Amino acid sequence: MKEYYQILGVPDNASQEDIKRAFRKLAFKHHPDTNPGRERQAEEKFKEINEAYGVLGDKGKRQQYDFARKGQFAGVGYDSGYKGFQYSQQDIFRDIFSNQATVDELNRMFSQAGLRFDQDFLNRVFFQGGGFAFQFYTSPAGASQSTYPYTEVSTYKPNWFERLLSKIAIKVGRYALRKLLGFKYEPLAKQNLDQHIDFEISPAEAIAGGEKKITYKRGKQTKRLMVDIPKGVKPGTKIRLKGMGIIENKKAGDLYLHVKVKG
Secondary structure: OOOHHHHHOOOOOOOHHHHHHHHHHHHHHHOHHHOOOOHHHHHHHHHHHHHHHHHHOOHHHHHHHHHHHOOOOOOOOOOOOOOOOOOOHHHHHHHHHOOHHHHHHHHHHHHOOOOOOOHHHHHHHHHOOOOOEEOOEEOOOOOOOEEOOOEEOOOOOOOHHHHHHHHHHHHHHHHHHHHHHOOOOOOOOHHHHOEEEEEEEOHHHHHHOEEEEEEEEEOOEEEEEEEEEOOOOOOOOEEEEOOOOOEEOOEEOOEEEEEEEOO
């Protein structure tokens, strides 16, 4: 049975906040992007850390895991190797990453440090490229919540002929818009929506990492955000906050924080 508390380096009576803090620290440290030349080893450690957090960060799973560790399920018909804890690694990953709110939170956390956590990354690292699993919920008025089965995103790649047909269809559509409606298609340049601001931190913050509030102008609005500072961040590092840049025509750019260390 895996020692999830040991993997995260926390005692078995750790609070949920302590568990989350330990996960964040280790996840940044062992993310493949922060370990150039050791990506394969880092991926395995990164998976192990996420698996541990997927159990200990979930109150229900943590309770079942704690019962199993104490042997309270032993001898009641469960697999003696797990002693009542029935979740495989893939079960845990599917539960974590089928929750869109969780995925958004983790993606925001890593993207702030300029680290990947997009769907392609999840597919490759956690599901061996076999398709990222989603779970969908619906709660119609007057009805209880119902769960739909997992569906996998296709990994099919179109051949050169299909790509050519797609390009032709796009061009024909633009021509029709221009001729019939007098509308000229001009794709919105995403880089025009990106914002770049200086992010000044102290030497102590650069060494230890942590969280820091920032306030910035987003059009006519004043926005306040809590930014995660990666431990050991270097001056000149760019921290990307996805979707927090300028908004125009329902599209949003990214906010880039350029790290400057005072003194």
